[in-house]
Amino acid sequence: MKQSTVRPTDDEIEHTVKIYSNSLFKLCFTLLCNRCDAEDAVSDTFFKYITKSPVFRDEEHKKAWLLRVAVNTCKDMKKFRFKHETINFDDIHNIAQTEPERNILDEVLHLPDKYKKVIHLHYIEGYQTKEIAEILSISPAAARKRLQYARDLLKLEYGKGDSDERA
Amino acid sequence: MKEHELQQALDNIQISLEEQQRILFKVKNYNNKRECYKMSKKKICLVAAAATMVLGITVFAASGVIKSWNSSSSSIPDYNSLPTAEECMQDAGFSPVLIQSFENGYEFDNGSIVKNDLRDESDKSVEKFKSLYFRYEKNNDEVTLTSQKYVSEMDITGENAATVGNIPLYYSSYTNKAVPANYKLTEEDKKAEENGELIFSYGANEVTVSKVQNLFWEEDGIKYDLMQIDGSLTKEELIDMAEELINK
Missing domain, CATH: 1.10.10 (Arc Repressor Mutant, subunit A)
Structure with missing residues (x-):
């Protein structure tokens, strides 16, 4: 991918974080199974966005790039910790609104x-x-x-x- | 299970406003690399931001090749009991002196593995390494011990407070002011920061001022840091604890 030498401005960063943080958080939570790790992974993803400063064709390209980086970030986090994800049952409990939803989330996270x-x-x-x-x-x-x-x-x-x- | 049920269940995963704001702050801070910390003051950043995952980004205004020190770890402790030498070796690549409790009663509470990334002026990674960050507690009074091994050269700050065997111990103390992300420094703040009287940590919910003490030494290529924030330990007691570790 062609690299830009100019880092995004604060306004661009704020826009990107506001638009994509929820999507990335959902993905990272699904992979890491707790909110703390998911927040960390989302931050790391945006750090890479700043460091790499890629040039995107359009918003779809940008979103796909961020999702790919988030997936790799989660993978690296697990590798670094030499352990599998810790499922936080309190987080699941707080996210799911009904018992069936809780069961579905539990199945997906496993x-x-x-x-x-x-x-x-x-x-x-x-x-x-x-x-x-x-x-x-x-x-x-x-x-x-x-x-x-x-x-x-x-x-x-x-x-x-x-x-x-x-x- | 039906598709719409799956979608609904996964769609309930939503980032909170607070989480989003913390991320935004960390990311903006990363971009701007605010020169609010100095090398020896790194650990306070770790504590100030411990509830979030990225522990701190330290910018060294005056050091040579290394311009920033990025640290991160899980907010959930990696160790709930003192790890063995083998575990430390596996997790961090070195094995520090390990102690379950100090003679003055501070007992191991928990510990974390910290990822560090030292970067140069062009933001290229110069060295990556892992630290071990152990918390000791006695009657709700906490002291932390960080051990780490890196080859990059850094200036040592603080007074040479004692020598144990042939190992010099360097002591420093300062006041940290944790402030919200949007806090504007007053003229008085700026003056105190310039004089080195105050160190600012950004991202707190409210303004809090803490006294920080730090004792640094190096043994067998491993760098140790004993630190206490607003604690009851005196400089002499910190030195005694370091001596206990060195003589172990």
């Missing part, structure tokens, strides 16, 4: 990371498998398979002509 990523990118960010493949640097076939396997693990019922077709 999935292996590679399935969490595709589930999140497809169901929350609305990406198709081709786009997911680009973000995660995997083949479209692998993205499709992962999404299918994640659905199977979650015993997810999905309608014809619905998200499956989009994917």
Whole structure:
């Protein structure tokens, strides 16, 4: 990616943080399973945005770049700590509004990371498998398979002509 | 499970305004690299921002190659009991002197692994290393012990307060003023900062002033820092604790 030598201004940073922090936080929370680590990962992602100062084609490109960096940041954080994520049940309790939602969150957070990523990118960010493949640097076939396997693990019922077709 | 139920459950994950503001502050601070800290004053930044994950960004206005010191760790302690030498070696790449409790009654409470990144003027990483940050407690009075190993050269500040064996101990004390992110320095503040009487930490909810004491020494290539904020320990007691560690 072409690098810019000019760092974003405070206004640009504020705009970027306000627009994307929620999306990144959702993704990082799904991967790291607690709010503290998610906040850290989101901050680190924005640090990289400042340090790298990439030139983006458009907002979609920027969002995809930030999501990819967030995924890698979460991966590095886990590697650094030599341990798997610590699921904070208080956080889940506070996020979920009903018992069924709590159970769903619990199931998603217990999935292996590679399935969490595709589930999140497809169901929350609305990406198709081709786009997911680009973000995660995997083949479209692998993205499709992962999404299918994640659905199977979650015993997810999905309608014809619905998200499956989009994917 | 149905798709809309999954989407609803995941959509409930929302960043709070407070979390977003903390991130914004940290990110802006990272961009601007405010020259509000000096090398020996790093640890106070760690404490001031401990509730958030990025512990501090220290800018060294006067040092040579190293211009900033970025530290981060989990706000959840990595150790709830004193780690073994093997664990330290695995987690941080070195094994410091380990002590469960000091003779004056301070007992190990918990500890964290801190990631450090030293950067030069062009913001290139010069050296990355991990520190071990242990908290000791006695009757709600806390003292922290940081051990770390790095090769970059830094100026040592503080007075040579004592020598144990052939190891010199350097003591410094100062006043820290933790202020909100949008705090504007008064003329009096600016003057006190210039004189080195006050060190400012940004990002606090309200203005608080703390007395900080710091004792530094180096043994077998490992740098140790004993620090207390608003505690009851005297300089002599800190020296005794350092002596206990060195003689262990």
